[in-house]
Amino acid sequence: MANIDPPLPAGEPTFQILFHHPLPMWVYDLETLAFVDVNAAALARYGYSREEFLSMTIKAIRPVEDVPRLLANVAQLRPALQHSGQWRHRLKDGSVIDVDITSHTVTYNGRPAALVMTHDITQQRQTEAALQRLNRTYAVLSGINQAIVRLRQPQALFEAACRIAVEEGSFRLAWIGLVNEASQRIEMAAQAGEAGDYLEKINVDLDDKARRAGPVGSAFLSGKHVVVNDTAQDSRMAPWRKDALRLGYGAVAAFPLKVRGTSRGTFTLYAREAGFFDVREVALLDDLAEDISLALELAEQTEEHRRAEAQLRLQSAALAAAVNAIVITDRAGIIQWVNPAFTRLTGYELAEARGCNPRDLVKSGQQDPAVYANLWQTIMAGQPWQGEMVNRRKDGSLYSEEQTITPLLDEAGQITHFIAIKQDVTARKQLEAENQQLLTQIYQTQKMESIGRLAGGIAHDFNNLLVPIVGYTELGIAKLDPGSDLRRDLERIKNAGERAAQLTRQILAFSRQQMLEITTLDLNEVISNFQHLLTRLIGEDIILETHLTSGLPTIRADRVQLEQVLLNLVVNARDAMPDGGRLLVETAPVTLGKTYTAHHAGVKPGPHVMLAISDTGQGMDAATQQHIFEPFFTTKSQGRGTGLGLATVFGIVKQHGGHIWVYSEPGRGTTFKIYLPLTTAPLSTAKVEPAEGGSLAGTETILLVEDEPGVRQLVRDTLLEHGYRVLEAGQPEQALALALAHTGPIHLLLTDVIMPHMNGRDLYQKVTANRAGLKVLYMSGYTDDIIAHHHVLDQDVAFLQKPFTVYSLLQKVRAVLT
Known part of the structure; x- marks a missing residue:
């Protein structure tokens, strides 16, 4: 060294x-x-x-x-x-x-x-770091558990858990996601920490193989925690690695949140350091996730209980507030509960009904016993029963109800109770009956109108045949001596023709196709003036009384037709009292309300004048009343009636815009009530009064236009025999040609109203374009409403109704020319 x-x-x-x-x-x-x-x-x-x-x-x-x-x-x-x-x-x-x-x-x-x-000191530092992490984890666990105790709403708990994890556990990011069953995605419910745009991009799609393999998807699907301790290397973080590293997420751990064993979401934590999550920390976080899951389950149970209680309260309130009566009985049919609607329907309070069998309260005896047998057989088989019954209220009155009885089963499938829902259909049944009556009235009216149209058409054609028959007979009689046998034969033919004409007038009256002379009338005055004739007509054994309301409003009507109505109804009443009786004629002003008109087809509400004719005779049953206004229907013996009397009355009343109704019972007499409106628009028929006395002959030139050959020939012959010059045409076009070709004067246009290609009024206008001052006389056998449609019933227009006599023809022609 x-x-x-x-x-x-x-x-x-x-x-x-x-x-x-x-x-x-x-x-x-x-x-x-x-x-x-x-x-x-x-x-x-x-x-x-x-x-x-x-x-x-x-x-x-x-x-x-x-x-x-x-x-x-x-x-x-x-x-x-x-x-x-x-x-x-x-x-x-x-x-x-x-x-x-x-x-x-x-x-x-x-x-x-x-x-x-x-x-x-590496191991020492690691131990210290682990202890610090454990301490932080314990702090997180403690803080979240306190939040669980304190917070009852899941959303508030989720937000607190994420916040505590970041603040106490020093996690970089914490978030809780819940599954969206519809989209199969884990969607963020709460988060805290440094999220940046990470959670916006995370998109944990459980249908996407790569994304469901990440820590969040895997934890949710497996129901177990998933730890990724190195986001930079672990392949499970591939879809999110770039963003995770950018935001400093070194390690990730996801923990499933389960309710009753089923994953509902995840609690995911992100740490800065790789290798952050060790076994002990993960175990604590598992416990934490279980605590959160338990809190979520308890919250859901609490919410379910709250909803269940609310549902029970709602159902109870609904049952109590239901319009229909509801009865709950036990298996033996003993009433356990009824709602207020049952009390309103039957009169029995809950306290009175509880413990009783419904048959002891409301059974009316109106049902066949077989109905009850079928009812019990059905519900005891576990099937619902539906039907109608007539029951009795507490006050003894009857009512109709529709009811459905449904068996209630326990978990073992055994019947424990029955619930009956009852609807009061009394008013509906009455309305159905009234509607049926109204439909019958409408059908009867339509039938009468159809018959009327047919009869009217026949009568019109018949009139064209009668005009030449009666007319030529009159011409023949005028040429014979008064004592001639031939004259007497012709007079008999004339009388028969006039009776036939009267019959057609009745048919036209029934079919509402006769001409009316509308004037303003006081109905009381019409009755008073006609009363002497009615008294002679009914005989001494029938007492005639009149109750006429003074100050009666006036009406617009045809006096002769009203007299015909009175005559026919009085004759009908007389025939119903062969042994004598009492006949009452009444008038009164009335206002028909919507209630009345709703039950009487075709009637309009408003002010009317009522004419009532009542007798104490034999009366009629309902079947007879259905046919009395039909033409040729009669209950009289052979030869005592034509069956047109009431049909004529019906037609006249309808033609006046009014309505007639009959009230009758066998043995209790009959009342006919006629309602005539006060505001019917008048059909003004201006009549040219014939000259009294004087000659019916003349020398004027008359342009005659008539498409019916028999009528045209009669009119031509009659006019020629009385000195007139006649230009004859069968069609309007021919008449126009004659008018243009004739160099002399033409004094009168005598024309039919309804003709092919051109009506009489249009013809008159074309002729007068070149012949100013030309006078016109219209004639027709058609109805007043059709004639009015062609504007020939206007003021100051002369009109001759078919069938007419030779005398009336000459009289009208002379009056127009004068």
């Missing part, structure tokens, strides 16, 4: 003894920092040979980052034995150890040097 000059702590033999100490020792030059001597213990511990050691400087065994501190320490060395602190040394294999150094300045071979002795 080389010579070492004083000063020395002892003599050279002492130094040599120390130099052979079992702890590593060496001497290095203070100026060059080169090793100049080294003992065997240093060679053994650091792994270098003597030659390698002596070829290096003391900087070679220091980590690069520690060299500046080393140089500063060397510069401060003073002659004396001193403790220079704890350092890190790098061994030949690259590993780094912690050492405690004691050094002393010496003179070695005449040069200033330092004698260094090292004590390896």
Whole structure:
């Protein structure tokens, strides 16, 4: 060994003894920092040979980052034995150890040097670090457990756990993730620490093979902790390695959070140092994750209990508030509970109903026993039963209900209770009956209208046949002596034709297709003036009474048609009282409300005048009432009626915009009520009054336009025989040609209203374009509403209704020309 000059702590033999100490020792030059001597213990511990050691400087065994501190320490060395602190040394294999150094300045071979002795404290430091980590982990465990006791909401607990892990455990990042079942991703629920953008990018997709293999996905799927102690090297961190290293995450540990054995999420911790997580720390963190899991489970149970209680309260409130009656019975049918709706339906309170069988409370006796047998057979088989029943309330009144009875089963599948839900359908059943009645009324009205259209069409055609029959008969009678046998035969033909015309007028009245002479009328005055005729008509054994409300509002109506209504109804009442009785005629102003009109098809609400005719006769059953307004329907014996009386009344009332309803029961008489509106728009038919007396002959020229040959011939012959000059046309186009070709005057256009290609009004307008001052007389057998549609019933327009007589024709022509 080389010579070492004083000063020395002892003599050279002492130094040599120390130099052979079992702890590593060496001497290095203070100026060059080169090793100049080294003992065997240093060679053994650091792994270098003597030659390698002596070829290096003391900087070679220091980590690069520690060299500046080393140089500063060397510069401060003073002659004396001193403790220079704890350092890190790098061994030949690259590993780094912690050492405690004691050094002393010496003179070695005449040069200033330092004698260094090292004590390896690596294990001690590791133990201390482990203890510190354990202490921090215990602090985290304690803090989170306190949070578990204090916090009941999972979200608040998650946030506290992450914060405590970072603050007390010195973890760089802590986060809790929960699984999203829909997306199959672990999504962040809470976090604390240096996260940067890491959690935004982490995307733990359980359907992605690489990402589910990471520590978070693996811990969740396996239900066990996963530790990655070296993020730089572990392949499981491949998807996130770059960001993890950038943010200083050296080690990662993920712990599953499980509820009832099923993973719900993970608690993941990130440490700065690689190798951070040892066995003892992981075991403590496992316990911590279990504590958090238990807290989560308890929170879920608490929430489930809260929801269950809320659900029970809701169900209880719903049952109590339900509109339908609800009854719960035991297996034997004994009532356990009823809701308030049951009380409202039946009148029985819960206290009265509990312990009773429903049959003892509400059974009405209206059901066939087979219904109850089927009910019990069904529900005892575990099947629900549905049906309708008529039951009795506490006050004795009956009601209809729909009910569903459902068996309630226990876990063993045994019936324990029955629940019955009852709906009061009394009003609905009544409404259904009323709707059925209303549908019947609508059907009856439609049927009557269809029959009316058919009958009206037949009557119109029949009128065209009657016009020439009656007309030519009149012409023939005028040419014969009063005592002629032929004249008497023609008069009989004329009378038959007039009866046929009357029949067609009745049919037109029923079908609402007759012409009306609308005027403003006082219905009371019409009845009073007609009463003497009605009295003679009914005979002495029937008492006629009138109750006419004074100040009755006026109506717009045809007086003759109202008299026909009165006549037909009174005759009908008389025939229903063969042994005498009482006949009452009443009037009154009424307002029909929406309630009434809702139950009577076609009736509009508003003010009306009512005419009621009541008798004490035989009455009618419901089946008869369904047909009484049909034409040719009669209950009278053969030869006593045509069956058109009530049909005519029906048609007249409808044509006036009114409504008629019958009220009758067998043996209790009949009442007909007629409602006529006060505001029906008038159909003003301006009539040209015929001249009284004077000749019916004339010399004027008349343009006759009629598409029915028989009618046209009769009118032509009648006019010619009475001195008129006639231009005859069967079509409007022919009439226009005649008017243009005729060089003399034309005094009157006598035209049918409804013709092919052109109506009478349009024809008149075309003719008067060249013949100003031309007068017109329209004739038609069509209905007043169709005629009105063609604008020939306007004010100051002359009109002749078919069928007409020769006399009425000549009278009307003379009146228009005069």
